[in-house]
Amino acid sequence: QVQLVESGGGVVQPGGSLRLSCAASGFTFRSYGMHWVRQAPGKGLEWVAFIRFDGSNRYYADSVKGRFTISRDNSKNTLYLQMSSLTAEDTAVYYCAKDPYSRTLSHFDYWGQGTLVTVSS
Amino acid sequence: SNVLTQPPSVSVAPGQTARITCGGNNIGSKSVYWYQQKPGQAPVLVVYDDSDRPSGIPERFSGSTSGNTATLTISRVEAGDEADYFCQVWDSSGDHPGVFGGGTNLTVL
Secondary structure (H helix, E strand, O other): OOEEEEEOOEEEOOOOOEEEEEEEEOOOHHHOOEEEEEEOOOOOEEEEEEEOOOOOOEEEOOOOOOOEEEEEEOOOOEEEEEEOOOOHHHOEEEEEEEOOOOOOOOOOOEEOOOEEEEEOO | OOOOEOOOEEEEOOOOOEEEEEEOOOHHHOOEEEEEEOOOOOOEEEEEOOOEOOOOOOOOEEEEEEOOEEEEEEOOOOHHHOEEEEEEEEOOOOOOOEEEOOOEEEEEO
16 A cells, blocks of 8 residues: 655754655655645645656745755655755645656645644744 | 635534535636545545545545536535545646645534
8 A cells, every 4th residue: 555654854943954755655656746745733735846756847836946845766765855944934744745647746646644844943 | 826715614414415615716627636634634635636536435525616616525424524625726827836725624513
């Protein structure tokens, strides 16, 4: 069965950096696009970033463009999110999610359990 | 860019039908997806491509679109259906392609 396990969350000071990881199993990771989606405490869902199956194209929400970088290592079945210049508005649970397609952003057919990032001094 | 509007809350008695709407400009021309999120859990896909159900999702869940509104219908509502429900579209015309509605909290009375 598909499993997505996020890690790397924690407390970070404003202006700091953090790298999230998502270990994938139960499917052919290298064949599918992958996303990060976040949810601030008590709020709705916000799409953050998408990467194609081979890493050839990446897309970002305006709110994180220039500060966050999505990447993947298909040899390790792992998705990453490098976050920098963090602000309180980035405080959220970060989910990695699988897309059912390889190239186009469509939707999220499987989700991890999420990792909490808290930006606070 | 696309904005999706959902009612903040919907209440329904057990056994009745719940309808959760998602309004958006020209939403009928896009594929709509619906997610269920129970407290403390990750979202789960319950409807894709407007009206299809992933395996394991009960037939009680169905989706439809008409004009500028998509609707998630839950028939014969059970206590276990109590959750937040989010609609989502892919909007290739904007800089924020993954668009979610604000979410609807379904309360089973």
